[in-house]
Amino acid sequence: MEIGGQTESGANGGGGGGFRAARCWELLRWAAGVLRGKAVGLAGRLGRIARDEPRRVAHSVKVGLALTLVSVLYYVRPLFNSWGASTMWAVLTVVVVMEYTVGGTLCKGLNRASGTLVAGFIAVGAHKVAYMCGDKAEPVLLAIFVFLLSSAATFSRFIPEVKARYDYGVTIFILTFSLVAVSSYRVDELIRLAHRRFSTIAVGVATCLCTTIFVFPVWAGEGLHKLAIANLNKLAEFLEGIESECFRENATFENLEAKPFLQVYQSVLNSKATEDSLCNFAKWEPCHGKFKLRHPWSQYQKLGALCRECASSMEALSSYVVTLARTEYPEAHPELCSQQVRTACRQMSLHSAKALRELTAAMRTMTTVPSPASVHVSAAIKAAKGLRDGLSEGADLARAMHVAVIASLLSELVTKTKQITESVDVLARLARFRNPETTQTHKGVAIDVVS
């Protein structure tokens, strides 16, 4: 059709030109429409990101503010004249040091300042040693120094403690040492340059810290505390959902898979990375709000690990509940599916959920664990024990239940193995893994032909 239009316009000059212009116009309008659609979509997405967490907008504005503040150093002539091109280092520092949380900015800022200072001293020393060895040896010696120190510093980054807290400082150490060591200045000039550079970096770090701390501060410690509360809340929500949808008198088990509470544990399972980085940054922060200087941040990691274990049990439980709802069992086993079991299950989930809610309330107000929490935990444990004791006059049924659980979990694992096999199969297909059987058959055919 496109080609037809073109030949037509070739045969019939004026009218064809009008037709072509009309088509061009249409195309342009279509393109504009598509672009407008994309732009509206993107704007909607950006709006959602901003609404979800308004502090993100504040952070963006803060970065702009800090950069504008630092760039004033360029415009104010007296400052610029005394520091010269080194002012650039203040801008550079602001861009790379400014992080979302106060702890992150402090960690990077202090790492940058101390890395620069230490590397500067060592580099000046190396320069003096090389300078004394004469004109010929100087570059060779400096190259050897750079090679040895940067290799050693890079290797130190593989030590887990250094990686966790001083990774950026080591990078800056390598950077500063190489820059100072290889620049072919005389030593006295070098010291003046190093001093100037260090002071500009200090100005950059100070600008960042003032902006992050005094303009809508985002504290990593507070974030970690809130994450712990949110995780506990999600666990409680799951247990409440299970209680109301599965174990209450008139529970129907209907349409279970669509219920949001059955998915709520997933974000808890994936919270480890966020938690670790927040905990790492929180350790750098000064006291703020209700958090004192030596707040036990590592304890949050232990709590998080327990929450994730709990969530992983919930994952198993939810898959069972869904299967149970899907399978139509004609008749219940009189002993195990009695009112007694249902009541015990209800008690267990209800009291556990209530205990967790009490814990979140205590965490939120930062008060000691209230007695109701312990009461609920005891009630839940009592229900679990009662179920075990009541069901098994002898211990035989208890053991039977235990074995049943193991057998069921194993058959669950079998299903998972099947899914894994399918997934590897998809991978093999997508990546075009070689098929050993067809190659063999081909060989067989070849031999047949030859023979």
Add this chain to the structure above:
Amino acid sequence: MEIGGQTESGANGGGGGGFRAARCWELLRWAAGVLRGKAVGLAGRLGRIARDEPRRVAHSVKVGLALTLVSVLYYVRPLFNSWGASTMWAVLTVVVVMEYTVGGTLCKGLNRASGTLVAGFIAVGAHKVAYMCGDKAEPVLLAIFVFLLSSAATFSRFIPEVKARYDYGVTIFILTFSLVAVSSYRVDELIRLAHRRFSTIAVGVATCLCTTIFVFPVWAGEGLHKLAIANLNKLAEFLEGIESECFRENATFENLEAKPFLQVYQSVLNSKATEDSLCNFAKWEPCHGKFKLRHPWSQYQKLGALCRECASSMEALSSYVVTLARTEYPEAHPELCSQQVRTACRQMSLHSAKALRELTAAMRTMTTVPSPASVHVSAAIKAAKGLRDGLSEGADLARAMHVAVIASLLSELVTKTKQITESVDVLARLARFRNPETTQTHKGVAIDVVS
């Protein structure tokens, strides 16, 4: 004793001096011993890190090599004279761009180069606009540009796709734009500067790429492939351990907790962060070894998610097995603890483990999933189904088992809730959370006293 010695030395000059010297000497020797001990410990640790992964040593040497290569630019006078102080940018680029994997280096290098290029063009444009508005308006206008663009770019980093792939590029964009926009040069000079800076950065990136690709390359894609194989192997190891220690004829259940196979799933559970970063870097890599250009890297993430689900079921299973081993049940339920159940469990774990081993072999040789794997999966599924059918002539026992599992998982959750309560309690004690009850009592006392 210290003070006694000092007064003694005060009273009796010479002998006391000798005594003091001897103590100093002792102290020095003690300090040297401690330092030697620490140094030996550190050396041992570094040696272990190097032995665990010799490529780490290679990476450290590569960084040193790339830096030394780039610093040659300083020593070779003709090069230095034509580029001037901009040579510094090559050194800076090498330090920050050099990553452990080829994909990481490529990602950072391309991000850096494109970020610099785009920002450079926009900054020159902004400079021209500001220049036309006159001497007074120029700095104000430039400051506004810096503020707006850096805020917008920082906000774009919160979009997940940008964060995952172009985070570093956006940082470099902000950096370059601010640097170029605020530097008070004339436009023609600016273009020469930008050109020079871009070419030094390109030289830095090229040096990094040559070193990472041609000297002992570490491919993120290969790492991801090996991680998937290792995860599958660990799952198989767990199932084999369960089979041999719990379901075999003469299985004793003895000393189970100390067995390493019961902990093997934990590293699978925590593999998400490594997997995500490797997958992200692998997408940047060119074809290498057996991996073609558009290898389906995302499929590894799906496989990894399944492996983690599997590992989380294993966590539940292992806690059950350990409890079962610890509890002394006097007698087994005749129906559930029979030889039949044990055999079925053995079949399920054995065949699943074998299927997983087949899968790892297929992944290692990059061949399609072999038929034995499917055969083993079918055998495992048959065993699971046989157990279910065989146990329940009617479906009542099957349902009973199902309910038993749910009740047991719930009572497991109760135990976890108890642990969480204890953990929060520890946190409250360590962080000195305020106790609402004592404050109330104090108030009560105060009122009593007042009244």
